[in-house]
Amino acid sequence: MLDPRLLAAAGEARVGFLYRSLRSLDGALSRLGGRLIVRRGDPAAVVAALASELGAREVVVTEDFGPYGRARDERVAQALGRVPLRAVGTPYAVPPGAVVKLDGGAYQVFGAFYRAWQSHGWPLPVACDQKGVVWRDAPGELVPPDPPATSGLVLAEAGELAAGSRLERFVAVALREYATGRDLPGIPGTSGLSPYLRFGAIHPRTVLASIGHTSERFRRELAWREFYAAVLFADPMSAQRSLHPQFAGLAGPGEIAHLEAWKAGATGYPIIDAGMRQLAREGFVHNRVRMLVASFLVKDLHHDWRVGARHFMARLVDGDLASNQHNWQWVAGTGTDAAPYFRIFNPTTQARRFDPHGVYVRRYLEELASVPDEFIHEPWRQPSGLATTYPAPIVDHAVERERALAAYRDRRGAVRVQREG
Ligand SMILES: Cc1cc2nc3c(=O)[nH]c(=O)nc-3n(C[C@H](O)[C@H](O)[C@H](O)COP(=O)(O)OP(=O)(O)OC[C@H]3O[C@@H](n4cnc5c(N)ncnc54)[C@H](O)[C@@H]3O)c2cc1C
Structure with a gap:
């Protein structure tokens, strides 16, 4: 069942990976004598129609715990009428x-x-038990091919x-x-x-x-x-609402040109740019680097965490509403268990510590391949200057850190005055 609403929001990486996963499942089912029936449209209408075509006595689905999935399954259950929808298991x-x-x-x-x-x-x-399975066929689409690759995306098997x-x-x-x-x-x-x-x-x-x-x-x-x-x-609203709104977008609004440079992997900070280019190339980013690029967008470029979360959801192959939104809130200091707002990652010292020889950075920034280790995370410090096509830093981390901290101190003061007043 392909739901156009979910497909539209998923982005090239998740749609491609989903289609590949379905093709693999279809192959596995055909080895057992069955076939995957693929249909597309409004889930309530499509599932009810298929159940009636097959004379189903019950429809079994994996339980969905996300806000959209729960509302959708309620609609499907209603559309099925007397045929019960049984939600089993959990992801x-x-x-x-x-x-x-x-x-x-x-x-x-x-x-x-x-x-x-x-x-x-x-x-x-539990082991998969095939005993007693009776296969039924019905018309349906073939599993669609990958969406046309517009960006040279490389996906895992x-x-x-x-x-x-x-x-x-x-x-x-x-x-x-x-x-x-x-x-x-x-x-x-x-x-x-x-x-x-x-x-x-x-x-x-x-x-x-x-x-x-x-x-x-x-x-x-x-x-x-x-x-x-x-x-x-x-708390389904927590996907969009900051759990500690007093820390959301503190020093913003950020500049659009900075946001575009962040998306393009052209901020002049190699670890940030390598992360954003990994995202564009593979639909994936290493966890440490996800924290760094998220922190950079929120604390150095002063954009609201939701702007970054939206971009990630459009690109990530593993994009998951709960993990993505709440990790962004964690980094922004607005969520459960959040890192304190004043703990601001320094992209250069973090890169030196976790990628000391620039192995990761060089993998995604070919233009820095020949920069010596000493300067790989600060290419602007090379005595010869920036001889490559790589940009100079778009902001000064030390300055932006102070700006974020000043906004934080103001806001804390304001919150205290409000409480006292
Ligand atoms: C800003 C930001 C956005 C993120 N967005 C997503 C997302 O959309 N989807 C997603 O699955 N993960 C997300 N993560 C969490 C984490 O980065 C990825 O789960 C991890 O990088 C996946 O790689 P792995 O499977 O090799 O992880 P491993 O280190 O091998 O961890 C094993 C599994 O544990 C879970 N896990 C690990 N770290 C986290 C974490 N911080 N939060 C939740 N689950 C975790 C994942 O299911 C992961 O596959 C995000 C993290 C940040 C900082």
Whole structure:
């Protein structure tokens, strides 16, 4: 069931990855004697029509916990009339809403959620059982080809088999060193599983069962995904509303020309530009670099976090409303568990620390390939000057940091005066 509303919002990377995932699923089903029936249109009308064509006694779907999915499934259930819509399972280890505080409210602090989530526990993954399956056919589209690549996007292989081999490779090669490797964008130190989790090609319970207790750190990262899904489930408006609005867009509004330079990977700060070019080229950005580019947009260029979140959602192959919006709020200092507003990432010192030889930066900024390590994160400091086509920094981080902090101090003062007054 292809929902034009979701397709329109998904962007080239997610649509391409979805179609590849569907082709892989179709291949797997045909090896079992079946076929994927693809239909397109308003979900309520299309599902009700197919159920009636097939004489279905019930329609089974994976439960959706996002705001749009929940409203859509209610409409589908109504359109089905007497045929029940049964929502089973969950794309999470623990369904959002199942781990709550003693008063029934949602956790707002990750540490407390994590402890409760661990003690709640989750079932082991179940093996697929084909017994008793009867295949029925009906007219439908073939799985569409990838959308025409307008930007030379390079996508990873999709599907369940690809997800499984990625997990296997990660467990064998990088899991033990994950706690340090995860922060180094130049090496394959993370699992790369996010697009597969996003499209249900692998279940988090399968991942958790494979890693066992080898890496507490990795388990925590998976729990962030569950935490943000639970926060969004409890408060669907938090996808757009700042949870601490007093820190939103503090020193803004930002300049449009700066936003365009950020999107194009032309800010003059190599780690930021490499991240934004990775986003354009692969629909993916390393987590450490996601934090840096997000911080740069909000704290150095003074744009509202929602502007950046929207751009990410249009480009990311793993774009997920809960994880994306709440990570942006975390960076902006407006969300649950947020980094304090005054903690502002310095793009140069962060780059020196996590990409000391510029391996990551050189991968995406060919024009800096021959810059010596010493200057790779500050090419403007080269004695010979900027001899390449690479731009000079569009802002001075030290100046913009002070501007953001001054706005923060003013706002804090204003909030205190209001409270006292
Ligand atoms: C500004 C910003 C936007 C983000 N947008 C998204 C998004 O749209 N979709 C998305 O899946 N992740 C998002 N993340 C979280 C994180 O960057 C990615 O999940 C991670 O980079 C995916 O790579 P990986 O699978 O190799 O991660 P690994 O390090 O191997 O982690 C394993 C899994 O844990 C989960 N995870 C790890 N870190 C986080 C986190 N901070 N928040 C939530 N889940 C996490 C993911 O499911 C990930 O696949 C965002 C982070 C930031 C800072």
